[in-house]
Amino acid sequence: MTTHRMLPLYEGKMGHQFNHRAAMFTGVGDTDLAAFDAHAPNDHVLPRYWVRDQVVNDRLARRTWGTEHALLGFRRVARNTDERTVIASFLPYGAASYGWILSAGPTARELAILCAQYNSFVFDFVLRQFLSQPSIPQGTFEQLPTLNRQDLNRLGDGAAVETWLIARVARLVGDSAELADFIEELNVLPQGSGDIDRMRAELDAAMFVLYGIERDDVDYIMETFPIVKRKDIAEHGEYRTKRVILEIYDAMTEAERTAVPYISPLGDTVKKGAE
Numbered sequence: 001m002t003t004h005r006m007l008p009l010y011e012g013k014m015g016h017q018f019n020h021r022a023a024m025f026t027g028v029g030d031t032d033l034a035a036f037d038a039h040a041p042n043d044h045v046l047p048r049y050w051v052r053d054q055v056v057n058d059r060l061a062r063r064t065w066g067t068e069h070a071l072l073g074f075r076r077v078a079r080n081t082d083e084r085t086v087i088a089s090f091l092p093y094g095a096a097s098y099g100w101i102l103s104a105g106p107t108a109r110e111l112a113i114l115c116a117q118y119n120s121f122v123f124d125f126v127l128r129q130f131l132s133q134p135s136i137p138q139g140t141f142e143q144l145p146t147l148n149r150q151d152l153n154r155l156g157d158g159a160a161v162e163t164w165l166i167a168r169v170a171r172l173v174g175d176s177a178e179l180a181d182f183i184e185e186l187n188v189l190p191q192g193s194g195d196i197d198r199m200r201a202e203l204d205a206a207m208f209v210l211y212g213i214e215r216d217d218v219d220y221i222m223e224t225f226p227i228v229k230r231k232d233i234a235e236h237g238e239y240r241t242k243r244v245i246l247e248i249y250d251a252m253t254e255a256e257r258t259a260v261p262y263i264s265p266l267g268d269t270v271k272k273g274a275e
Helices: 053-060 108-118 121-130 149-155 158-173 177-186 196-210 215-223 226-236 240-258
Strands: 006-010 023-025 033-035 050-052 070-075 088-092 100-102
Touching: 006 053, 006 088, 050 053, 070 108, 088 108, 088 177, 108 158, 108 177, 108 196, 121 196, 121 215, 149 158, 149 196, 149 240, 158 177, 158 196, 196 240, 215 226, 215 240, 226 240
Parallel strands: none
Antiparallel strands: 006 050, 023 033, 070 088, 070 100
């Protein structure tokens, strides 16, 4: 008798930015969801559906993947009136629902850079200009500007910038046992600091610099996220996310102007190219 494994089906509503374990199902209804706070590598979310492994493998075999340790997906349901429009996360290599649009082809490290771009404010802002419906049509991201390796040289030595970015993505993805092989494939030491907000702000500031966005435009773009602003003011008494991103942006552009490495308070440096 043939024995089959049943794999969890990750639905779009279960994930959030950099986090495939944001919510779990408590029943079979569409709204039977509860927030899930993972504290350990082996904490697993409970899905609504399970899929036979052979069915999953047959589906995955239809496409060419640059890694078989994780899937990069962004949620299909997206409204330009939401707090954030782009919700991208890594999922365990397996079953993903129609609610995720998957990026196939790039290597693990390339996917990590893409994930950082997808979840950035600048990419989110650009996407919002394209949306006229409460979902992202298939193929939309292929029409949006993404960085290539040469663009990374704007912030320093391209290879060093790539590793610096990936180390932050690896830390933000977390310590899920399901993604341990993927993190190992990234071939970086995850940024060890627990200051997640700072890491996110550094990634956002770096993306503004790498996309060549002027400071006044950074200020304007951040003001187009009113829900983020409202929550910040309620919690911190100021639009802290914008302030911190602008401060880091200023430090990065000054480092670029003076050819001095940007030194993060988290303890690492974006190295410049050879003099």
